[in-house]
Amino acid sequence: MISDRDCDLRLELSGWQFRQLVDLAMEHIVAHIDSLPEQHAWNSDGAADLARSVIEPLPTDGSDAADIFQKFFGRYLATTYNTASPGYMAFVPGGGLPQSAVADLIAGVINRYVGVWIAAPALAQIETTVIRWFCDIVGYPKQGGGFLTTGGSLANWSGLVTARRCRLPDDFQSGLLYTSNQAHYSVQKAAMLAGFPTKNVCEIAVDSQFRVRVDLLAEQIAADRALGRTPFAIVGHAGTVNTGAVDALDALADLADQEGLWLHVDAAYGGFFMLTERGQRLMKGIERADSIALDPHKGLFLPFGNGCLLVRNLDHLKQAHSLTGEYMPPMQDEPDFVDFCQISPELSRDFRGLRTWLPIKMHGIEPFRNNLNEKLDLTRWAVEQLRSINNEIDDELEIVAEPQLSIVAFRLLRQGLDEPQLTRLNEDLREKINRNRRVYLTPTILDGRYVIRICVIQFRTHLARMKECLQEIRKAIGKVS
Numbered sequence: 001m002i003s004d005r006d007c008d009l010r011l012e013l014s015g016w017q018f019r020q021l022v023d024l025a026m027e028h029i030v031a032h033i034d035s036l037p038e039q040h041a042w043n044s045d046g047a048a049d050l051a052r053s054v055i056e057p058l059p060t061d062g063s064d065a066a067d068i069f070q071k072f073f074g075r076y077l078a079t080t081y082n083t084a085s086p087g088y089m090a091f092v093p094g095g096g097l098p099q100s101a102v103a104d105l106i107a108g109v110i111n112r113y114v115g116v117w118i119a120a121p122a123l124a125q126i127e128t129t130v131i132r133w134f135c136d137i138v139g140y141p142k143q144g145g146g147f148l149t150t151g152g153s154l155a156n157w158s159g160l161v162t163a164r165r166c167r168l169p170d171d172f173q174s175g176l177l178y179t180s181n182q183a184h185y186s187v188q189k190a191a192m193l194a195g196f197p198t199k200n201v202c203e204i205a206v207d208s209q210f211r212v213r214v215d216l217l218a219e220q221i222a223a224d225r226a227l228g229r230t231p232f233a234i235v236g237h238a239g240t241v242n243t244g245a246v247d248a249l250d251a252l253a254d255l256a257d258q259e260g261l262w263l264h265v266d267a268a269y270g271g272f273f274m275l276t277e278r279g280q281r282l283m284k285g286i287e288r289a290d291s292i293a294l295d296p297h298k299g300l301f302l303p304f305g306n307g308c309l310l311v312r313n314l315d316h317l318k319q320a321h322s323l324t325g326e327y328m329p330p331m332q333d334e335p336d337f338v339d340f341c342q343i344s345p346e347l348s349r350d351f352r353g354l355r356t357w358l359p360i361k362m363h364g365i366e367p368f369r370n371n372l373n374e375k376l377d378l379t380r381w382a383v384e385q386l387r388s389i390n391n392e393i394d395d396e397l398e399i400v401a402e403p404q405l406s407i408v409a410f411r412l413l414r415q416g417l418d419e420p421q422l423t424r425l426n427e428d429l430r431e432k433i434n435r436n437r438r439v440y441l442t443p444t445i446l447d448g449r450y451v452i453r454i455c456v457i458q459f460r461t462h463l464a465r466m467k468e469c470l471q472e473i474r475k476a477i478g479k480v481s
């Protein structure tokens with residue numbers, strides 16, 4: 001016979017025990033936050049050995065939490081790209097507001113279900129409210145809507161699946177989509193996972209500022225139609241990952257209208273610059289897109305795991321996703337209530353809304369706007385400095401991509417070197433810039449040219465660190481042979 005005496009209660013922490021645990025973790029967290037400015041911006045030393053040291057068989061017995069945290073913070077964390085460091089200007093950073101981590105702690109402890117509105121009405125509404133705020137930021141009408149994903153890749157994927165479901169028959173294999181040759185690879189991956197043959201993604205050339213050539217795009221669509229093919233969607237960019245280029249979104253929207261195509265805008269990097277006037281000018285027309293991918297873990301500085309898909313008309317998401325099962329509770333008809341399981345691929349999932357809602361409620365949107373404006377200014381400052389280096393050196397520092405938002409791409413040119421030699425020169429330069437670990441910059445390839453990017457969108461990066469970055473660049477240029 002089963003009895004209460006035999007049950008194992010070790011998993012059930014009392015409130016007091018939970019506090020002990022959080023306090024233990026908090027000691028490390030506080031030290032971590034306070035030492036961020038001194039921490040390395042990256043470290044990959046001994047990566048493989050360290051990673052292998054983590055492998056172990058399923059433990060039968062537990063270990064002391066204090067020891068676990070000690071090892072985690074002391075050893076595991078030290079060998080990483082430090083995406084929370086103010087010197088991290090690689091890829092597309094965001095920083096990770098720790099305020100959001102408090103939201104995650106709460107969300108995890110209460111463990112409420114937000115996939116279905118009736119299960120936690122006010123909590124689901126918190127998430128819907130966040131979506132409404134995002135719709136307002138990009139200029140979507142009241143019919144707009146969306147849901148939070150774990151990142152931009154899944155937002156792009158869901159956007160393309162929605163476009164496919166709304167614009168193509170069940171037999172959709174002939175559908176063609178168009179994007180620029182600057183698309184993030186997640187666009188190609190999204191198309192692939194949405195079921196399209198890879199050849200159905202047509203990459204169109206860009207102009208000197210890395211914006212899609214709308215004239216060439218129109219020609220390609222016409223040529224494909226003439227061959228009896230089925231164009232159905234365009235993926236535009238509000239900030240490419242390589243250079244932050246913003247396509248002529250109004251022109252893309254005109255073309256999409258004319259051709260009856262779905263317009264999806266990948267705004268994973270650039271979208272939240274819509275909070276700034278400069279961003280609004282640049283991204284004019286984004287509000288005409290049928291769907292938009294955003295990444296709050298970039299432009300709103302949230303921790304990783306925060307993406308978003310918005311649609312101009314929520315009915316499209318319903319049309320693409322609505323299914324239900326006999327075991328499900330009733331769904332909502334009220335236009336201002338949303339059952340997330342009805343408009344997105346997931347059913348059970350974490351309570352994502354709280355992570356965004358809490359920091360915005362606490363601070364209001366102004367600090368976010370101010371930080372984004374500051375990053376635009378910092379990038380411009382960095383470009384001026386890069387240019388001025390040319391007065392100090394024999395080689396030439398070429399700005400390969402002027403910043404449209406907060407990314408600049410540059411490289412060192414040296415007379416007499418061919419392209420492979422220039423690549424090696426700039427690989428060496430980048431290695432020397434990063435060597436002191438005060439900053440971390442990553443490269444990309446533009447028209448076959450190896451370039452070094454500075455991407456400033458992490459909230460902790462301010463002028464002092466940018467000055468250090470320029471100093472590292474100057475010193476490194478002095479040392480490359």
Ligand SMILES: *Cc1c(COP(=O)(O)O)cnc(C)c1O
Nearest residue numbers: 151152153184186240241268269
């Ligand atoms: C970061 C990024 C993505 C991918 O987003 P994840 O959140 O990393 O999945 C897609 N497009 C652009 C332009 C990006 O900058």
